[in-house]
Amino acid sequence: MVHQTPGTVVVIDQQPISCALEQYLGSLAETSNNRYDRTPHGEDYSHSSLRNASFTRQNLEKAKFGRSDLSYANFYGANLTKADFKRSVLHRANLQNVYGEKAKFDSADISCAQLAGANFSDAKFKKADLREADLRSANLRKAKFKEADLRNANLSQADFKDADLRGADLRGANLRDAKLKDARLEGALLPEGFSTRRR
Incomplete structure (x- = not known):
């Protein structure tokens, strides 16, 4: 407000x-009303300008979006299994309820994006910018967040079981009821007063 x-x-x-x-x-x-329906399996959108594009509920398995501008794009409910978003810009994108197992987001800008309820198990976010992103209740099991920037992100009820958070910056993040069992946290910067005991 x-x-x-x-x-x-x-x-x-x-x-x-x-x-x-x-x-x-x-x-x-x-403003853009570009909607992509019936996207071919494994389509290559690398190095593209796709601001505000809509891929809602599309099958984007193995699609390539590397180094593309996807700011404000809508991927709600899409299948992003093994999709490649390395070094792409997803600022304020909607990735809620997507299925992104083994997707690649290394060095991507995902700041202020909506990822609540998404399944990113075994996905890669190495050195990704996730500042102020919303990952509430996301499945992040075995995901790789090594050296990722998660400052002020909403990680409440997210499942980080077996995730790699080594060297990640989580200062100011909301980790209320987050599951961190067997997560690797060596060198991670945690929120002030946060304890990993019994998590």
Whole structure:
């Protein structure tokens, strides 16, 4: 919620300020109605500009999106099994409820994106930017987040069993009820006061 009175700064409640402020200012993204239906198996979209594109519920297994601009794109409910998003920009993209087992997001910008309820088991997020992303209740078992930036991300109820979080930055992240059994946390920067005991 945004509160503003004359002569005062904007105050935004309950959201990380950079994402919430961007939303308040209208996102500043160009309008696009591009929808991709019946996408061929393994299609190559590498190095493409696909801002605001819609791939909702599409079968994108093994599709290639490396180094593409997918800001604000909608992948809701899509099959992203083994899809390649390395070094792509997914800022504010909608990846809710996708099935992305073994997908590759190494060095991708996924900041402020929506990934709640997604299945990214055994996916790769090495050095990915996930600042302020929403991964509530996501299946992240065996996922690789080595040296990923997860600052201020919402990771509540996410399942990190056997995940690799070595060297990841989780400062300010919401880890309430997150499952971290057998996760590797060597060198990770954890939220202040957070304890991994009995998790």
